[in-house]
Amino acid sequence: xxxxxxxxxxxxxxxxxxxxxxxxxxxxxxxxxxxxxxxxxxxxxxxxxxxxxxxxxxxxxxxxxxxxxxxxxxxxxxxxxxxxxxxxxxxxxxxxxxxxxxxxxxxxxxxxxxxxxxxxxxxxxxxxxxxxxxxxxxxxxxxxxxxxxxxxxxxxxxxxxxxxxxxxxxxxxxxxxxxxxxxxxxxxxxxxxxxxxxxxxxxxxxxxxxxxxxxxxxxxxxxxxxxxxxxxxxxxxxxxxxxxxxxxxxxxxxxxxxxxxxxxxxxxxxxxxxxxxxxxxxxxxxxxxxxxxxxxxxxxxxxxxxxxxxxxxxxxxxxxxxxxxxxxxxxxxxxxxxxxxxxxxxxxxxxxxxxxxxxxxxxxxxxxxxxxxxxxxxxxxxxxxxxxxxxxxxxxxxxxxxxxxxxxxxxxxxxxxxxxxxxxxxxxxxxxxxxxxxxxxxxxxxxxxxxxxxxxxxxxxxxxxxxxxxxxxxxxxxxxxxxxxxxxxxxxxxxxxxxxxxxxxxxxxxxxxxxxxxxxxxxxxxxxxxxxxxxxxxxxxxxxxxxxxxxxxxxxxxxxxxxxxxxxxxxxxxxxxxxxxxxxxxxxxxxxxxxxxxxxxxxxxxxxxxxxxxxxxxxxxxxxxxxxxxxxxxxxxxxxxxxxxxxxxxxxxxxxxxxxxxxxxxxxxxxxxxxxxxxxxxxxxxxxxxxxxxxxxxxxxxxxxxxxxxxxxxxxxxxxxxxxxxxxxxxx
Amino acid sequence: xxxxxxxxxxxxxxxxxxxxxxxxxxxxxxxxxxxxxxxxxxxxxxxxxxxxxxxxxxxxxxxxxxxxxxxxxxxxxxxxxxxxxxxxxxxxxxxxxxxxxxxxxxxxxxxx
Numbered sequence: 001x002x003x004x005x006x007x008x009x010x011x012x013x014x015x016x017x018x019x020x021x022x023x024x025x026x027x028x029x030x031x032x033x034x035x036x037x038x039x040x041x042x043x044x045x046x047x048x049x050x051x052x053x054x055x056x057x058x059x060x061x062x063x064x065x066x067x068x069x070x071x072x073x074x075x076x077x078x079x080x081x082x083x084x085x086x087x088x089x090x091x092x093x094x095x096x097x098x099x100x101x102x103x104x105x106x107x108x109x110x111x112x113x114x115x116x117x118x119x120x121x122x123x124x125x126x127x128x129x130x131x132x133x134x135x136x137x138x139x140x141x142x143x144x145x146x147x148x149x150x151x152x153x154x155x156x157x158x159x160x161x162x163x164x165x166x167x168x169x170x171x172x173x174x175x176x177x178x179x180x181x182x183x184x185x186x187x188x189x190x191x192x193x194x195x196x197x198x199x200x201x202x203x204x205x206x207x208x209x210x211x212x213x214x215x216x217x218x219x220x221x222x223x224x225x226x227x228x229x230x231x232x233x234x235x236x237x238x239x240x241x242x243x244x245x246x247x248x249x250x251x252x253x254x255x256x257x258x259x260x261x262x263x264x265x266x267x268x269x270x271x272x273x274x275x276x277x278x279x280x281x282x283x284x285x286x287x288x289x290x291x292x293x294x295x296x297x298x299x300x301x302x303x304x305x306x307x308x309x310x311x312x313x314x315x316x317x318x319x320x321x322x323x324x325x326x327x328x329x330x331x332x333x334x335x336x337x338x339x340x341x342x343x344x345x346x347x348x349x350x351x352x353x354x355x356x357x358x359x360x361x362x363x364x365x366x367x368x369x370x371x372x373x374x375x376x377x378x379x380x381x382x383x384x385x386x387x388x389x390x391x392x393x394x395x396x397x398x399x400x401x402x403x404x405x406x407x408x409x410x411x412x413x414x415x416x417x418x419x420x421x422x423x424x425x426x427x428x429x430x431x432x433x434x435x436x437x438x439x440x441x442x443x444x445x446x447x448x449x450x451x452x453x454x455x456x457x458x459x460x461x462x463x464x465x466x467x468x469x470x471x472x473x474x475x476x477x478x479x480x481x482x483x484x485x486x487x488x489x490x491x492x493x494x495x496x497x498x499x500x501x502x503x504x505x506x507x508x509x510x511x512x513x514x515x516x517x518x519x520x521x522x523x524x525x526x527x528x529x530x531x532x533x534x535x536x537x538x539x540x541x542x543x544x545x546x547x548x549x550x551x552x553x554x555x556x557x558x559x560x561x562x563x564x565x566x567x568x569x570x571x572x573x574x575x576x577x578x579x580x581x582x583x584x585x586x587x588x589x590x591x592x593x594x595x596x597x598x599x600x601x602x603x604x605x606x607x608x609x610x611x612x613x614x615x616x617x618x619x620x621x622x623x624x625x626x627x628x629x630x631x632x633x634x635x636x637x638x639x640x641x642x643x644x645x646x647x648x649x650x651x652x653x654x655x656x657x658x659x660x661x662x663x664x665x666x667x668x669x670x671x672x673x674x675x676x677x678x679x680x681x682x683x684x685x686x687x688x689x690x691x692x693x694x695x696x697x698x699x700x701x702x703x704x705x706x707x708x709x710x711x712x713x714x715x716x717x718x719x720x721x722x723x724x725x726x727x728x729x730x731x732x
Numbered sequence: 733x734x735x736x737x738x739x740x741x742x743x744x745x746x747x748x749x750x751x752x753x754x755x756x757x758x759x760x761x762x763x764x765x766x767x768x769x770x771x772x773x774x775x776x777x778x779x780x781x782x783x784x785x786x787x788x789x790x791x792x793x794x795x796x797x798x799x800x801x802x803x804x805x806x807x808x809x810x811x812x813x814x815x816x817x818x819x820x821x822x823x824x825x826x827x828x829x830x831x832x833x834x835x836x837x838x839x840x841x842x843x844x
Contacts, residue, residue, distance in 0.1 A: 019769050019829045022810055023779060023799060031769060031829040032837035037759060038789060038828060044754035045787040051757060052784035052792075053764045061784060064792055064819040067772060075798055075813065076774060 076322070083138050083323055092135035092318035094142050094149070101231040104240050105296060106317055107149050110136065111247045112341055113316035114156055116309035119344035122163075122351070122385050124179065125336035128324035131160055132185050135318045140186065148244060151202040154195055155251045161187050162258045163385060170388035172447055179384065185324070192259070196252065203248050206230065210241035239292040243311075246285035253278045254348075261355055264363070264393055264401065273359040276352050283349055286311065307340050347383070354386035358393055363401055367413050367438075370394065374445045375512070376680050379722075384448070391446035395439055406435035414497040415553050419490065430473070430498060433466055441509065453516040456509055457628040463506040464632035470499035500552055504545035510538045510634050517625070518723035525716050526610065528725065529599035530622050533643050534629070535723075536592035541635050543585045550579070580674035584681070587664045587671075587688050591724045594660030595716075598699060598727060600647030601655050602714060605707035656703050661696035665689060687721040694720070698727035705731075759839070760785065763830050768793060770820050771827035776800050777810075778818060782830070789822030 019031045045051070050058075065072045080086040096106035114137075117130040136143050136153050143150040164187070168180045212227040213234065229237050230244070253275045261272040293312040310316055321336065339347065357377060364370060377390060396402030400409050410431055411420035419425045426432075437459065444455040474495045514535050517523055523531050603610050616624070622640045623630070630638065668689045675681035698714075705712055713732050716725035768782040770791060780793025798813040830840070 019771070019827070020777060020799070020810070023769060023777060025831045026767065028833070029831045030834055030837050032832050032840045033828070034763060034768070034830045034840060035828045037756065037763075037840055038785065038791075041754065041756040041760040042785070042787050042789050044757050045752065047787055049752060050784055050786050051760050051764070056784055061792055061817070061819075064817040065815055066819045066821065067778065068774070068821065068824040075776065075800055 080320065080323060083135060086135055086320055086323060087139065087142070091320060092139075092142070094136075094146050096146075096149075096317065099232075101233055101236065101240075104231045104244075105293075105312065105314070107146070107152075108240075108243050108247065108293065109310045109312055109314050109316040110134070110149065110318055111152050112310035112312070113319060113338070114152070115247075115348075116338050116341050116344040117319075118156070118160075119347040120336055120338045121160075121179070122347065122383060123339065124384070126179075127160065127164075127182050128185060129321045129336040130338065131156065132324060133319045133321040135320060135323070138186060138323070147202050148206075148248075151199045152248065152251060154190060155199055155255055157187065158190055158192065158195055159251070159255045159258060161189060162255070166258070166262065166392060167384065167388045170391040170446070171443070172384060172388040172391055196255075199248065199252050203245065203252070206241055206244050206248070210238060210245065213237035213241065236296065239289070242285065243289045243293060246282045246289060250279055250282035250286065253282065257352070257355060261358065261389055262392060269359045269361075273356060276356050276359065279352050280349065283345055283352075287345060309338050309341050309344075311341055351383065351386055354380065354382040355389065358386070358390060361393060365400075365404070365409070365412060367409055370400075370442070371445070371508070374442070378445070378449075378452075387446045387448070391443055394442050394446070398439065406438050407431050409438065410434055410498075410501075413501055414494065416490075416494060416497070419494055425494065430466065430470055434498070434502060437462055437466065441505075445512075449516055449519050453513060453520060456513045456516070460506065460509055460513065460628055460632045460634065463502065463509060464634060467499060467502040467506050468633075470495070470502050474499050496552055497549065500545060500549040504542065504549055506632075506634065507538055507542035507545055510629055510632075511535070511542055513629070514538060515723050518718065523625070527621060527625065528716055529596050529603065529647060530618070530643055531625065532592045532596035532599070533646060534626055534638075536589055536596060537635060537638060538629075539585060539589045539592060543582060543589060546582060546585070580671055583667050583671055583674075584685070584688075587667050587692075588724075590660045590664045590667075591688065591691065594655065594658075594664075594695065595725060595727075596647065597650050597655045597658070597660070598652075598695070598702075599716075600650035601652040602702070602707050604648075604650055605652060606709075606712070652699070652703050652707050656699055661692040661699065664692040665696070668692070684721075688724065690720045691724045691726055694726045698729045701729050702727075763832075767831035769827075769829045769831070770825055772820060772824045773826045774824075778815070778820060780818065783817070789825070791820045791822075791825070791828070793818050793820065 025031050041051075050056075067073050068076060070076060080089065080091065086092065095103045096110070097103040114131060114134055117133065121127055121130040132138060134153075136149060137156060140150075140153055140157065143153050160182075164180050164182060208227055209230050213229065230240055231237065257272050257275040257279060260268045260275060262268070263271075290311045293310075296312065305313060308314075354377075357380075361373065364373070374390065374394070378387075382390070394400065399405055405420075405426065407426035408417075408420040411417050411425065440459055444452055444459060447455065474492075477495065478492050514531065517531065619640045622643065668685050671685055672682065675685065702712065702714065711731045713730040715728045715730075717728055718725050720726050763782050766782050768780060768791070770778045770793070772778065777799040778793060778796050779799065780796030782791070783794045784792040794817055796815045796818045798815055799810045800813070801810050830836075832840075
C-alpha cells in the first residue's frame with residue numbers, strides 16, 4: 001500500500017505554528033496561537049467538564065462529523081492527491097522489480113490481491129475501493145511492457161464489465177447498493193476474442209517455460225530448448241510457472257463462464273459447466289501452490305496470516321484505496337476491508353458451485369417447478385452475483401427464459417395451453433396483470449432474504465386485489481353455477497381457473513413471507529405462538545385453494561366425456577386432494593397447529609413464553625408482524641381476537657390428545673415413496689419427521705411433569721428445520 | 733429520543749460546565765464564538781466558530797470549512813468544503829489559531 005506523506009510544502013507547514021497565507025484573518029484582526037492557552041486551561045478542567053457557549057446542545061453535538069474518522073471524514077489526506085502523483089512517487093512500478101524473481105513474486109501478489117478485492121466487491125463493497133484501488137488497473141496502458149500483468153489486468157477489466165452489466169440488467173442489487181457504481185473508473189469494453197487470444201498467447205508462453213524446466217533435471221545445466229526462463233532461479237521455475245498458470249487460467253475460464261452462462265439457448269449451459277469445472281480445478285491448484293509461495297524469501301513486508309490477501313502472505317504493491325475518493329464516485333468514506341485470500345477462494349468456490357446449479361436447470365415450463373427451484377436455490381444463501389444470473393436465466397426481455405410470453409405460462413398453469421393462442425385471452429386485462437405480477441414475483445424471489453420479504457409483503461396487496469377482482473368478476477358473470485352439470489363454456493372455465501389459481505398463488509406468497517421471518521430472525525420465542533398460529537391459518541387456506549383448483553380441473557374433464565365413469569372421476573378427485581404435495585402441506589399445517597398449541601398451553605398453565613409488555617402489547621406485536629397480511633385480507637375476518645380466542649383454553653393434555661405430531665409421522669411414512677426422485681423433498685420429509693418425533697416426546701414429558709413444574713425449562717430451537725422449532729425440555 | 737430525555741442530558745452537562753473559577757478557563761471561555769483555525773496532522777485546515785472544548789482538548793467547531801491543499805507542487809491553491817458542525821480530536825490537532833485583535837493576541841502570547 002502507498003506510504004503516508006507528511007508535511008506540506010509551503011503555504012503553512014503542519015509542524016509550523018503559522019497559519020497558511022491563503023486563509024487570512026478578519027479585518028483588523030490577526031491569527032493568534034491558542035495552543036498554549038488550550039493546553040493549560042484544559043488541565044484546570046474537571047473530567048467531563050465542557051467549555052461551551054449558551055447555544056450549545058450536547059444532543060446536537062453528537063451529530064458532529066468527527067475529523068480523521070474514516071467512517072465520517074471523506075477528505076482524509078492519506079498519501080497521494082492523484083494517480084499520477086502516486087505513479088511518480090513509485091507506488092506502482094513497471095516492472096515491479098528489476099530482479100526477475102522478485103518481479104514475479106510481486107506480480108503474483110498483485111494478482112492475489114486483485115482476486116481478494118474482487119471477492120470483496122462481490123460481497124457488497126464498492127468497485128472504486130476494491131478492484132480499482134489497483135493503480136495498474138487505473139492506468140492499464142502502463143502495464144503493456146509487462147505481458148503477464150497486462151493480460152491479467154485486461155481480463156479483470158473485462159470480467160468486471162461483464163458482471164456490472166449483468167447485475168445492472170437483473171437489478172438484484174438493492175436500490176442503495178453501490179455494487180454497480182463505476183463513476184469515473186476506466187471501465188470500457190474490449191474486443192473479447194482479441195483479449196482471449198492475447199491471454200492464450202501469454203498462457204502458452206508460460207506453459208512452454210514450464211515444459212522446458214520440467215524437461216531438464218533441476219541442475220545448473222543449460223536448457224536444451226531455446227526458452228528463456230521466467231526468472232533466474234531454476235529450482236523455483238516450476239513453482240512460479242504453475243502459480244502463474246493457475247491464476248491466468250482461472251481468470252480466463254471465469255470470464256468464459258460468465259459469458260456462456262448467459263447464453264442459455266444452445267450449448268451455453270454445457271459449455272459453462274465445463275468452464276466451471278476448470279475454474280474449480282484451477283482454484284484447487286492455487287491452494288496447492290500456496291506453500292511454495294509462502295516459503296520463498298520476500299523483500300515485501302508480511303501481513304498477518306489470518307487476514308493476508310495474498311497466497312505468499314506479503315502485502316501487494318500498487319494499491320491505494322484513497323485515490324478514488326477524489327473521483328466522481330459517491331463512495332462513503334469508510335474504507336473497504338479486503339477479505340483474506342482464503343476467504344476469497346471460498347467465495348469463488350461457492351459462486352462457481354451456485355453457477356453449476358444454474359447450469360443444471362432443466363428449463364421446466366411448469367410454474368410450480370420453477371418456484372420450487374428458486375426457493376431451493378435460495379436455501380444455499382447464494383450471493384448477489386449468483387442471484388443476478390438466476391434472474392437473468394428466468395426472465396429475459398419480459399419473457400420466461402427469453403422465449404415464452406407469460407400469458408402462455410399462465411395458460412399452462414390453468415391446464416389450458418391452447419387458450420394461449422386466443423387473442424382475447426392474452427389481451428384480457430387480468431391475464432396481463434397477472435403476467436406482470438408473475439414477472440415481479442420471480443424477480444423478487446431472486447433477491448436477498450431481507451429485500452425479498454419486504455417486497456413480498458408489498459406484492460401481496462396486488463395479488464390479493466387481483467384475486468378478489470377475479471372472483472367478483474366470475475361470480476357476476478357466471479353466478480353460483482360453478483358446479484353445474486351443463487357444459488361450461490371455455491370463458492367460464494378460464495375465469496374460474498384463473499381466480500382459483502390467483503388465490504392459491506397469493507397464499508403461497510403469504511406463506512413464503514412468514515417463513516422468511518424465521519430465516520431473518522424476526523420473531524422472538526414468545527412470538528412463536530402467534531406466528532405458528534397465523535402460519536397454520538395460511539397453510540390451511542393454501543391447501544384448500546390447491547385442492548379446489550385440482551377439483552375444478554378434474555370436474556370439467558368429467559363433464560366433457562359423458563361416457564366416463566363417475567368412479568374414475570371420483571378417484572381423480574381423491575388423488576388430487578391427497579396428492580403428495582397436499583399431504584406434505586398437511587404436515588406443515590399439523591406442525592404449525594401443534595407448535596402453536598404447545599406454546600399456548602405452556603403460557604396458560606405455566607409462566608413460560610408469556611410476552612413481556614415492556615414496550616408493546618401482544619396485540620400491537622400481532623399487528624406489527626401481520627399488518628400486511630391483514631390489510632390484504634389474508635384470510636378474511638382474521639384478527640388478533642381470533643388468535644386470542646383460539647389459544648385461550650389451550651391445555652397440554654388437550655394438545656397430547658390431539659396427537660398432531662403422531663399424525664405427521666403417519667403421513668410422512670407414506671410420503672417417502674412419492675418423492676423418491678426429489679432429494680430436496682425427501683430431505684424436508686426427514687426434517688419434518690425428526691421435528692415431529694422430538695416434539696411428540698417433549699410434549700409427553702411436559703404432560704407427565706406438568707407445565708407448571710418450576711424445575712421445567714422449555715425452549716424452542718430451530719435445529720432440525722429452518723422454521724419448525726423443536727421443543728427442548730430440561731430440568732434445572 | 734424523547735424531548736424530555738434530550739433536555740435532561742443537556743441539563744446534566746450544563747451543570748458540569750459553568751462553575752469553574754480558574755482564570756485560564758475564564759480566558760478560554762472568552763475565545764468562544766471566535767473564528768478558530770485548526771490544522772490537523774494530514775495537512776488540512778478547518779476554519780470555524782469555536783463552539784466547545786473538553787478536558788482532553790477535543791474541539792467542536794460550528795460552520796466549519798475544510799481547506800485542503802490541491803497540489804503539493806502549488807501549495808497556495810486549496811480546495812474548500814463546508815462541513816458544518818465538526819469535532820476535531822486532540823490527537824490529530826497540530827495547530828490552533830484564533831482570529832482576534834492584536835491586544836488579545838498579546839494576552840495569549842503572555843501565557844506561552
